[in-house]
Amino acid sequence: MYVAAKGGEKAIRNAHALLAKRRRGNTNLPSITLDQIAQQLTLAVDRVMAEGSLYDVELAALAVKQARGDLIEAIFLIRAFRTTLPRFGYARALDTARMLVRRRVSATYKDLPGGQLLGPTFDYTHRLLDTSLGVADEAEGVADQTDQAGEAEAPVAMPRVTDLLGQEGLIEGAPADDGSEPFDITRAPVSFPVDRSTRLQTLARGDEGYLLALGYSTQRGYGRSHPFVGEIRFGDVEVMFEAPELGFEVSLGTVQVTECQSVNQFKGSATTPPQFTRGYGLVFGQCERKAMSMALVERALRWEELGEEPGAPAQDEEFVLSHSDNVQATGFVEHLKLPHYVDFQAELDLVRRMRAEQAAEMKEAAE
Amino acid sequence: MNAQAAGGMPEITYNFAYLDEQTKRMIRRAILKAIAVPGYQVPFAAREMPMPYGWGTGGVQVTAAVLGPDDVLKVIDQGADDTTNAVAIRGFFEKTARVATTTSTQAATLIQTRHRVPETPLRENQILVYQVPIPEPLRFLEPRETETRQLHALAEYGLMHVKLYEDIARHGHIATTYAYPVEVAGRYVMDPSPIPKFDNPKLDDCPALQLFGAGREKRIYAIPPHTRVRSLDFEDHPFRVQRFAQSCALCAASGVYLDEVILDDKGGRMFVCSDTDYCNGRQEAGHRGEMAGEGA
Secondary structure, eight states, X not given: OOOOOOOHHHHHHHHHHHHHHHHHOOTTSOOOOHHHHHHHSHHHHHHHHHHHTOOOHHHHHHHHHHTTTOHHHHHHHXXXXXXXXXXXXXXXXXXXXXXXXXXXXXXXXXXXXXXXBOOSOOTTOOOOOOGGGGSSSOOOOHHHHHXXXXXXXOOOOOOOHHHHHHHTTOBOOOOOOOOOOOOOTTTSOOOSSOOXXXXXXXXXXXXXXXXXXXXXXXXXXXTOOOEEEEEEEEEEEEEEEEOTTTOSEEEEEEEEEEEEEEEEOOOOOSSSOSOBEEEEEEEESSOHHHHHHHHHHHHHHTTTTTTOOOOSGGGOHXXXXXXXXXXXXXXXXXXXXXXXXXXXXHHHHHHHHHHHHHHHHHHHHHO | OOOOOOTTOOOOOOBTTBSOHHHHHHHHHHHHHHHHSTTOOEEOOOOOOXXXXXXXXXXXXXXXXXXXXXXXXXXXETTBSSXXXXXXXXXXXXXXXXXXXXXXXXXXXXXXXXXOOOSSOOOTTOEEEEEOSOOOTTTTTOXXXXXXXXXXXXXXXXXXXXXXXXXXXXXXXXXXOBSOOEEETTTEEEOOOSOBGGGHHHHTTOSSEEEEEETTTTEEEEEOTTOOEEEOOBTTBOOOOOOOSSOOTTTOOOSSOEEEEEOXXXXXXXXXXXXXXXXXXXXXXXXXXXXXXXXX
């Protein structure tokens, strides 16, 4: 007698129990703490906060731990939590000129007001495996030195490179804040073409690898936009919020962000003299690769308003923005492992029928 | 639903059926609009859900928005109540809404489904919620949403007819076997979700309310009760459903959709009802297929 496969419920329970066990690993080793993740896997936590669109170091660390280090899974956990949070309102636009800068480099000027500040960066390291990190407690005392070298100083206003260029009118003006509410892609369905706030929000939570590849493609001739990195800065900025019942601004605390402003060529048009244009990237945490990629892609997507030739993948707004979300992408790609046997049965039937018809025709032709 | 309180972290609590009331209200508005314009894809601000996109987040949001404490919920995937994803979604609502669940099509007031319409005819006061991966019937003919929305607005469905015609020219018949496009209430062409075209006739004049939710694509559409739903076809090539030469090996049902089960590596196979509730009901009523044991 045949009994159809049953027991999905039990199988799921067992799989989850096994997952919990695998996540914990060898119980002779101490369980990794959230503080350890937040302190020592900072960039993983930053990426989870950035693409999870939620600034909460502790929850992001928890998500990394729960997801066994699978960052897209961790981002997914954060998103599913974030979506349940109420909205109190929109913060004032961040003033990144008043950032407590921990790192700031410009590729367009050798020196500039505020100076170049390397900060904590992998740049210029030799990528040689450091076996001294393999032992439990590695050397200490380095952190203090960096603090003295610039971290944790009082915030001083550090003008942005684009502002300096703007004084001469060499670069297009920064889009003015008209005080209107931004479009919120988590609260309203997006329709194309999109406005700037929608574009930037979508890119800000977009997958790092995806934006990296698209940004890279613009450098290789697919929608070339001749970029210079005007400036990258990373540090702490204060989040200001004006509660309607208070009538004045209050500080909600600080968040760490990476901002990248690219400076791109623009030949000018009939009505506009030649000037540089901007690409903008802003990401939670220290996510430099993502911020730069975002700036490249953001600029590429602006081809129409700047009267450029379309045609490259990175310029295709609907394509770029519709496929940038890794939580959506991973869900839909991985749903292919769900059962599809009803539809497959329908296809089986069709293929068999078509093969039978073809065989009959060939037989007829042969006779 | 309470998250595990870890290391002194604050406990996390969720609303009835997970979604907050404002979100539910937004979804209900979209549903009402969808019912008012049958077959039209209403954009809605789909939320992230705690299950992956493409695994039923649209259906789950629609269900969460219309589910009440007195509802009796049934969840099926591929026609079966015990497929893993159906189990997971049913478990989700048991946990977050504490509603009664059932496997019986008759007893359910709300049925969420993936890829099938139950064999037992639906009745009034039931809601069938479909999980939809790609809501746009024209998507594989025209990838751009900006274009397809215009085509719908103009009721310009020539592309689809050309596609079906090309199938006939090439294969002698229409080669779409599931997600077979339908025209709803004489106006919008609609994707019935990837149900086999075998199920398409059940959509027509159905007494139950049919709701379709696509989470990743952020669309909701609906077929109100007793609405005309016509599968696209041509006069000389009328729409036809699949027919199985066999009957169910367990309950001997014919005229139902069957799953093919491979029994061994020597070509042995059997056909059983895809709808497990229907099959069980028939077996309980004494129907016996050729491979059913005695008094199972």
